[in-house]
Amino acid sequence: MSEKKARKETVSRQAMPEQAPEIRRRNFAEVPTGYTAETAVIEAGRCLQCKKPSCVEGCPVNVDIPGFIARIAEGDFKGAIRNLWTRNSLPAVCGRVCPQEIQCEGQCVLNKKGAPVAIGNLERFAADWARENNTGELPPRKASTGKKIAVVGSGPSGLTVAGDLIVKGHEVTVMEAFHKPGGVLVYGIPEFRLPKAIVAHEVDFLERLGVHVACNMVVGRTVTVDELFQEGYDAVYVGVGAGLPRFMNIPGENLIGILSANEYLTRANLMKAYKFPEVDTPIPMGKNVVVLGAGNVAMDAARTAMRLGADSVKIVYRRSRDEMPARTAEIHHAEEEGIEFFLLTNPVQYLGNDQGRLTGMECLKMELGEPDDSGRRRPVPISGSNFEMACDLVIVAVGSGANPLLTQSTEDMTLNRWGYIAADPETGKTTKRGVWAGGDIVTGAATVILAMGAGRKAADSIHEYLTWGW
Amino acid sequence: MFEIVKREEMAGGTVILNEIAAPLIARKAKPGQFVIIKANEEGERIPLTMADTDPDKGTITIIYMVVGKSTALFKTLNVGDGYQDVIGPLGKATHLEKQGTVVCVGGGTGIAVLHPITRALKEIGNRVIGIIGARNRDLLILEDKMRSASNELHVCTDDGSYGRPGFVTEALKEILEKEDVRQVVAIGPVPMMKFVSGITAEYNVPTLVSLNPIMVDGTGMCGGCRVTVGGETRFACVDGPEFDGHKVDYDELMKRLQAYSEDERRCYNDFCRMEQ
Ligand SMILES: Cc1cc2nc3c(=O)[nH]c(=O)nc-3n(C[C@H](O)[C@H](O)[C@H](O)COP(=O)(O)OP(=O)(O)OC[C@H]3O[C@@H](n4cnc5c(N)ncnc54)[C@H](O)[C@@H]3O)c2cc1C
Ligand SMILES: Cc1cc2nc3c(=O)[nH]c(=O)nc-3n(C[C@H](O)[C@H](O)[C@H](O)COP(=O)(O)OP(=O)(O)OC[C@H]3O[C@@H](n4cnc5c(N)ncnc54)[C@H](O)[C@@H]3O)c2cc1C
Ligand code: SF4
Numbered sequence: 202m203s204e205k206k207a208r209k210e211t212v213s214r215q216a217m218p219e220q221a222p223e224i225r226r227r228n229f230a231e232v233p234t235g236y237t238a239e240t241a242v243i244e245a246g247r248c249l250q251c252k253k254p255s256c257v258e259g260c261p262v263n264v265d266i267p268g269f270i271a272r273i274a275e276g277d278f279k280g281a282i283r284n285l286w287t288r289n290s291l292p293a294v295c296g297r298v299c300p301q302e303i304q305c306e307g308q309c310v311l312n313k314k315g316a317p318v319a320i321g322n323l324e325r326f327a328a329d330w331a332r333e334n335n336t337g338e339l340p341p342r343k344a345s346t347g348k349k350i351a352v353v354g355s356g357p358s359g360l361t362v363a364g365d366l367i368v369k370g371h372e373v374t375v376m377e378a379f380h381k382p383g384g385v386l387v388y389g390i391p392e393f394r395l396p397k398a399i400v401a402h403e404v405d406f407l408e409r410l411g412v413h414v415a416c417n418m419v420v421g422r423t424v425t426v427d428e429l430f431q432e433g434y435d436a437v438y439v440g441v442g443a444g445l446p447r448f449m450n451i452p453g454e455n456l457i458g459i460l461s462a463n464e465y466l467t468r469a470n471l472m473k474a475y476k477f478p479e480v481d482t483p484i485p486m487g488k489n490v491v492v493l494g495a496g497n498v499a500m501d502a503a504r505t506a507m508r509l510g511a512d513s514v515k516i517v518y519r520r521s522r523d524e525m526p527a528r529t530a531e532i533h534h535a536e537e538e539g540i541e542f543f544l545l546t547n548p549v550q551y552l553g554n555d556q557g558r559l560t561g562m563e564c565l566k567m568e569l570g571e572p573d574d575s576g577r578r579r580p581v582p583i584s585g586s587n588f589e590m591a592c593d594l595v596i597v598a599v600g601s602g603a604n605p606l607l608t609q610s611t612e613d614m615t616l617n618r619w620g621y622i623a624a625d626p627e628t629g630k631t632t633k634r635g636v637w638a639g640g641d642i643v644t645g646a647a648t649v650i651l652a653m654g655a656g657r658k659a660a661d662s663i664h665e666y667l668t669w670g671w
Numbered sequence: 672m673f674e675i676v677k678r679e680e681m682a683g684g685t686v687i688l689n690e691i692a693a694p695l696i697a698r699k700a701k702p703g704q705f706v707i708i709k710a711n712e713e714g715e716r717i718p719l720t721m722a723d724t725d726p727d728k729g730t731i732t733i734i735y736m737v738v739g740k741s742t743a744l745f746k747t748l749n750v751g752d753g754y755q756d757v758i759g760p761l762g763k764a765t766h767l768e769k770q771g772t773v774v775c776v777g778g779g780t781g782i783a784v785l786h787p788i789t790r791a792l793k794e795i796g797n798r799v800i801g802i803i804g805a806r807n808r809d810l811l812i813l814e815d816k817m818r819s820a821s822n823e824l825h826v827c828t829d830d831g832s833y834g835r836p837g838f839v840t841e842a843l844k845e846i847l848e849k850e851d852v853r854q855v856v857a858i859g860p861v862p863m864m865k866f867v868s869g870i871t872a873e874y875n876v877p878t879l880v881s882l883n884p885i886m887v888d889g890t891g892m893c894g895g896c897r898v899t900v901g902g903e904t905r906f907a908c909v910d911g912p913e914f915d916g917h918k919v920d921y922d923e924l925m926k927r928l929q930a931y932s933e934d935e936r937r938c939y940n941d942f943c944r945m946e947q
């Protein structure tokens with residue numbers, strides 16, 4: 202015991218090996234390459250196995266963190282993944298993309314003395330180990346209940362609902378508007394941060410469990426929610442995400458060379474346009490690229506542009522560094538790859554040539570004033586500080602809204618004033634009988650794990666409804 | 672896979688018709704709506720309007736002009752082959768109303784898009800005057816179908832090789848001079864829709880056009896299809912594709928359609944070389 206304690210104090214947080222910035226900035230391979238079994242065991246040994254683990258409170262789905270980490274420390278990787286799966290059906294994804302620094306790791310007691318346990322890295326390790334040593338193992342499935350559920354949207358929230366309900370013995374069909382399932386995990390988050398093979402593996406796992414995945418189904422167009430009930434579905438879960446791009450609404454926005462982050466990333470990720478002309482979908486190859494915004498989406502767009510061969514990529518953001526919403530790790534990665542940051546800067550108009558192509562942007566310098574509604578200091582323009590910034594590609598990543606395609610075609614479903622679906626935070630029930638909703642279409646753009654958490658609650662509530670009634 | 676059950680070549684092989692098995696879409700589609708089609712794993716998502724649907728048979732018909740890599744690839748597909756993905760019906764259906772005399776003007780492959788709308792306008796009791804045009808006789812499509820869909824049909828060719836010589840706009844002007852036209856529907860190349868709208872504005876006749884910007888998802892998610900209508904940005908895939916012709920910024924649309932022209936040409940040339 203004393204020996205173990207002594208080691209804990211000397212072993213520092215194990216770094217995850219990464220591709221060097223000069224190399225990775227021009228390729229699409231994953232940046233961090235993962236722990237070896239050896240490093241994972243060492244890192245797992247750092248966990249103090251707290252009796253009242255504060256890390257678990259930081260995790261939106263309450264993963265049994267000390268539990269799975271103890272298994273890794275013992276070398277029982279199969280035990281670790283089984284433990285993880287009881288709370289989190291997409292650990293390979295969450296281990297990679299959760300904002301751990303403000304969730305589980307942010308609450309780890311080791312923060313007080315030094316670096317927290319690398320919970321995300323360990324979660325990723327266990328999931329990758331299970332995938333690579335594919336045992337083909339499937340969780341047991343309850344006897345068929347004869348109930349049919351339609352899950353609309355195949356993002357993390359829809360996939361969670363599908364996984365939870367299929368093992369409870371229900372029949373589940375996931376309907377996806379795009380030609381590939383996975384939601385933002387496939388069309389938004391780039392390959393170098395989340396390899397698409399991982400998402401495909403998770404979907405394949407659900408299909409082996411018996412989930413039917415129907416792509417090319419635009420619910421609201423191909424079929425409506427009301428028609429789903431007529432066709433014999435007993436319950437519908439709506440997890441369609443926040444797929445409506447927001448633009449700046451400034452002059453010149455429709456010049457060629459100004460794309461929403463949704464369009465840019467969809468072309469790059471889902472359509473694999475980075476392989477053009479090997480694939481048929483083109484993507485604008487900007488030389489001087491500007492990305493507007495400073496969230497995760499902006500970092501992903503900027504780093505994608507760099508990988509597509511840009512000479513310079515600038516993040517333009519109207520507030521200061523402290524207010525940048527992206528994860529610290531992503532900002533750090535972006536900086537290492539040579540992305541420049543133009544903070545306290547806001548575009549006022551786009552400039553173009555006679556062919557309608559973007560040539561530049563007129564910007565204003567900003568300074569921080571009094572705090573606004575969000576509690577952050579409001580950026581105020583400095584008059585007369587206008588300057589021009591040359592660019593041939595602008596990617597607008599200033600947030601997204603609620604896509605009205607499904608909601609407009611569905612009666613009796615109450616929306617809030619921004620167009621998101623009103624759903625009970627505990628159960629996911631909407632105001633329409635038999636319909637649940639969760640994920641970004643309820644909360645607005647949030648995180649993978651929150652979307653999954655909402656899916657889990659809704660799945661429990663749907664199961665209860667199918668067993669006992671509304 | 673969405674199987675091709677019928678295939679025809681038109682206009683000397685420059686325009687192709689495919690009837691495709693897509694029962695879910697056929698059941699719901701209305702005139703004016705479109706689908707997005709992707710041939711294979713590497714394929715691009717291509718928007719095409721449905722020229723016809725048969726809900727009983729579970730098929731939809733598309734008619735497309737071969738203009739680039741993707742449409743050239745589509746052309747190589749035969750009956751029994753299929754498309755990996757067909758998504759729809761997308762966009763708003765045409766707002767159809769009994770108004771009296773309406774004129775339907777179509778140019779090029781726009782005639783294929785116009786035909787189901789023309790037929791529907793006549794079915795609900797309008798007197799429909801059709802005007803269709805092409806550069807020359809060989810490129811003219813769907814004359815018979817348009818003739819039976821309208822009460823009266825005028826055919827124009829730019830080079831005078833068939834029908835009335837000149838542009839559709841000239842025929843339209845004559846009709847507007849002598850008839851009490853309540854509405855014009857114009858579908859074809861962007862310059863044609865622009866000129867038609869210019870003329871009907873002079874005569875104060877409401878005009879509907881169908882816009883074809885470059886699209887990706889077709890569900891309002893990417894904003895790639897933005898067009899300016901009445902000074903406002905609209906997404907053609909969900910707010911359209913049909914808009915008030917008098918309010919559309921056609922010059923912007925024409926420019927935006929060129930966004931990828933260099934890349935597309937390169938891709939097309941590579942494909943043609945491989946096919947040889
Ligand atoms: C570029 C980017 C980077 C991000 N990075 C991170 C990160 O690092 N960490 C993190 O935690 N979160 C991140 N997020 C946020 C996270 O991805 C989302 O919060 C999460 O994916 C939301 O899940 P969801 O299931 O609600 O919806 P989505 O993932 O958006 O999935 C919704 C699905 O529904 C489909 N759909 C929409 N309408 C219909 C319809 N009418 N019929 C059928 N299907 C429909 C869509 O095509 C989509 O596939 C990022 C988001 C983006 C865009
Ligand atoms: C809602 C909608 C409905 C459409 N319906 C039809 C239809 O019924 N029949 C039909 O033949 N075409 C239709 N189109 C146009 C069709 O989508 C394009 O012709 C097709 O995308 C070209 O693909 P490609 O790869 O073969 O050519 P590309 O290589 O992409 O393009 C070749 C040339 O065509 C131009 N072009 C590219 N995209 C478009 C576009 N969307 N519209 C017009 N020109 C374009 C380019 O500038 C380029 O010069 C429709 C478009 C939309 C948006
Ligand atoms: S799911 Fe996310 S927040 Fe929860 S333990 Fe795993 S990485 Fe941390």
Ligand code: SF4
Binds near residue numbers: 249267309311
């Ligand atoms: S708080 Fe940190 S040390 Fe304690 S159990 Fe959680 S991960 Fe381990």
Ligand code: FES
Binds near residue numbers: 894
């Ligand atoms: S095609 Fe993407 S929003 Fe219209």
